[in-house]
Amino acid sequence: MKLIDLATHLGAELRGDPTREVTGVLGIEEAGPSEVTFVANPRYAGLARTTKAAAVLVEPEFPEIPTATLRVRNPYHAFSRALALFYQPPAYPPGVHSTAVIDPTATIGDGAHVGAYVVVGPGVRLGPHATLLPHVVLYSGVQTGSHFFAHAHAVVREGCVLGDHVTLENGVVIGADGFGFSKNEAGQWEKIPQSGPVRLGNRVDVQANACVDRATVGCTEIGDGTKIDNLVQVGHGSRVGADTLLCAQAGLAGSSVVGSRAILAGQAGVAGHCTLGDGVILTAQSGVSHDVPAGKMISGSPAFDNRLWLRAVALFQRLPELAKRLDRLEKKIDRNDAVEKEQA
Secondary structure (H helix, E strand, O other): OEHHHHHHHHOOEEEOOOOOEOOEEOOOOOOOOOEEEEOOOHHHHHHHHOOOOOEEEEOOOOOOOOOEEEEOOOHHHHHHHHHHHHOOOOOOOOEEOOOOEEOOOOEEOOOOEEOOOOEEOOOOEEOOOOEEOOOOEEOOOOEEOOOOEEOOOOEEOOOOEEOOOOEEOOOOEEOOOOOOEEEOOOOOEEEOOOOEOEEEOOOOEEOOOOEEOOEOOOOEEEOOOOEEOOOOEEOOOOEEOOOOEEOOOOEEOOOOEEOOOOEEOOOOEEOOOOEEOOOOEEOOOOEEOOOEOOOOEEEOOOOEEHHHHHHHHHHHHOHHHHHHHHHHHHHHHHHHHHHHHHHO
């Protein structure tokens, strides 16, 4: 592909040789004379001057460099779109593998690919152009929209409803029983039936080995466009808005509510029955046990305002020095007091 064709596809301004051929996309340190790279983080701006890449995707205001540039408002997203032009994922033709087990009451949409040892339970309604890779299991009554894609060993439990263009990576479990138990008169824990399904909106991606639990009553809901990273736990009865990111090992306890366009960074946790408003950012390893208004960035455990937390962390590192200074001041005060007593 010529650089001018790539620029046209991306809606970018090209500064450089329009006839230069490019064959792929790589990181800024690995890219060679036939590959395109990008700079989205200012930390890597200096590497743009030494890269061997054919061209660099940069923001419109980026300084001139010897290498050709493709100038666009969102270089990182443009890089993703360029990558999609050159990388072709495996294709799975329509058809049902001979080892798949499909209940006669299930409905399989047009163009579906059903792989080896897949199990499709009673009353399932699988939308058109679905792809079920080996060992996927859909329990009874599952409903999916169009272009559902389930990688090997993904499981969707009974009655769960999935929208269009939902992707489940390997080992995902949608609709497992929530962690619900009540203590009886003998002090023993008895299981509470988990009767409510999970509902995933359109364009939801759930990464490997993440779990979204079914609800005790009602349902657990994930909004359109939300992305759930590896090893995330969404507790029973939780509700997550649209276009939210739940990053690796984040956890929502039961009945948590998270608004739209929020970000929960790695290993962040939310206590049960707490509400995080739209646009909230919870930084890595932070823990929330209270409601958080929309638009707030909070940090720490227990979590509080990010700016105050940064100041507190800076002070925490100085505590040994401050303790020594305080000790010296106390000793000085004691000596002064002793002198005053002697003079009295």
